[in-house]
Amino acid sequence: SAAGVLVCLLEYPRSKRKKGSTMERCGQKYLTAVVKVFGPLTRNYYIRAILHAALAVPAGFLLSTILGTVCLGIASGIYLLAAVRGEEWRPIEQKPRERPHVGDTIKQPPSNPPPRPPADARKKQPAEVGG
Numbered sequence: 001s002a003a004g005v006l007v008c009l010l011e012y013p014r015s016k017r018k019k020g021s022t023m024e025r026c027g028q029k030y031l032t033a034v035v036k037v038f039g040p041l042t043r044n045y046y047i048r049a050i051l052h053a054a055l056a057v058p059a060g061f062l063l064s065t066i067l068g069t070v071c072l073g074i075a076s077g078i079y080l081l082a083a084v085r086g087e088e089w090r091p092i093e094q095k096p097r098e099r100p101h102v103g104d105t106i107k108q109p110p111s112n113p114p115p116r117p118p119a120d121a122r123k124k125q126p127a128e129v130g131g
Helices: 002-011 028-037 045-059 063-084 119-130
Strands: none
Touching: 002 028, 002 045, 045 063
8 A cells, every 4th residue: 555655746736848838636745845855866767667667576476466567557658668768757746827917918009990880871861761
């Protein structure tokens, strides 16, 4: 059960994507701080692959934990493939939100008046409505 807690703590914080944006999980910032403390031990996917494979070995001896063993083995393979491709875990860091300047939010009024029909067309409309 301690191995399961270790895997959950390691897997919960999402890594930042190279392209695009990544949604942070609820409460992830606290676990991200823990994962960052361990530095290369938790960032490197080779180490994660070895850790998952090592945790899968003892679980493989009991029939009741075979499914967990298979899952850890698959996760180990995925991490190994990601490590070979040069990926690593990177924390999602929130950018400080800048307040919009008041001068930027006020827009200039339009310089041209809105388009209107010619004066003679405006005079004809009320006569047509009444007739």
